[in-house]
Amino acid sequence: MHSAVFLIEFGAIILGLGLLGRVAGRLKFSPIPLYLLAGLAFGEGGLLPLPASEEFVAIGAEIGVILLLLMLGLEYTASDLVSNLKTQYPAGLVDFTLNAVPGAVAALLMGWGPVAAVVLAGVTWISSSGVIAKVMGDLGRLGNRETPVILSVLVLEDLAMAVFLPIVTALLAGVSLAAGSATLAIALGVAGGVLFVAVRYGRLISRFVSSDDPEKLLLVVLGLTLLVAGIAQQLQVSAAVGAFLVGIALSGEVAEGTHTLLSPLRDLFAAVFFVFFGLHTDPASIPPVLLPALALAVVTALTKIATGYWAAKRAGVGVKGRWRAGGTLVARGEFSIVIAGLAVTAGIEPALGPLATAYVLILVVMGPLTARYTEPVATWISKRRGPEGPHASTTPAPAKPQETVPDQDPAGRT
Secondary structure, eight states: OHHHHHHHHHHHHHHHHHHHHHHHHHHTSOSHHHHHHHHHHHSTTSSSOOOTTHHHHHHHHHHHHHHHHHHHHHTSOHHHHHHHHHHHHHHHHHHHHHHHHHHHHHHHHTTOOHHHHHHHHHHHHOOOHHHHHHHHHHTTOTTSTTHHHHHHHHHHHHHHHHHHHHHHHHHHHTOOHHHHHHHHHHHHHHHHHHHHHHHHHHHHHHHHHOOSSHHHHHHHHHHHHHHHHHHHHHTTSOHHHHHHHHHHHOOHHHHHHHHHHHHHHHHHHHHHHHHHHHHTSOGGGSGGGHHHHHHHHHHHHHHHHHHHHHHHHHTTOOHHHHHHHHHHTTOOOHHHHHHHHHHHHHTSOTTHHHHHHHHHHHHHHHHHHHHHHHHHHHHHHHHHHGGGSTTTTTSHHHHHHHHHGGGOOTTOOO
């Protein structure tokens, strides 16, 4: 009887997610807000609680996080990461300062304490690579001059996760300073070791994993990822970071084949993950934190725009491209929920989960809008201010070609 109820409940969840995904596709925006809302509806205090399937959903959510980070790691090679660290680290520092600090300050102002401040700093800091990649593809901007700058910021954030997640895990576990330092040292050692092996022996690893049979390739890569993720979690490094490092180690045809095979699985379990987070958030707890979440969303949307503008300017991108870069980076999503989920599981601050849910809901909807309209709005404001300047009669003619030429690459793409 219990298994029958479980199958009915879990089947209803998967079917509901599929229908919500279709709705999001029709409306041309990320389905993440709808998945979170579904979790709120099915969870404790929601419209239709589903207790029988909660344990399986929890396991599926953990697999979803692992696959999200694995697929993200597949997007980058170890050499790309090393070169990004060397050339773009100032952008990473500016990104951290402008976007993590507001979250930490907000937590302290609400009296949540230093541990919650570190967690909320991570929630407001990390942009959503998945949402941003989809938005850039939908807007046809993958060939733009500002796109490498956006990807560099995202890569630096993903690398920072390899250090940040173990720190958060140690803080939430309440370990001593010595134990926390040991955890961080292990995390840095493992990450550095994997990057070294990936740079020196990435081809050998890919050759070992490679197979012409899709079934064998899927089993080997998935098994290797779960194995490494489990070992990483035993070492208190974080299973997600272990999966991310496996993705980095794979390259070439293996990475492309794995990406094709695992994309449907990733989408399924990632959706389950967002539902699981919603299941653990009481809908009645969101209204009290809605105004703080909205204020934090507005502030950190502006700081992300400033981050992208500064990074693109440093890279020599034209004015319009700078605004596009800033607007594109606004969306938060899977990483913010992963970080908040750790705190919710540890039970450090009851209001943190609802605040993170509301915050992500706001910015995952706002992100595609800022990506599309930040540059036109900035251009409109600039034109409105132009006639008021002392040289208004001479500046309009040369202004347009000066702004548009730097935003084009040699192939003429804008």
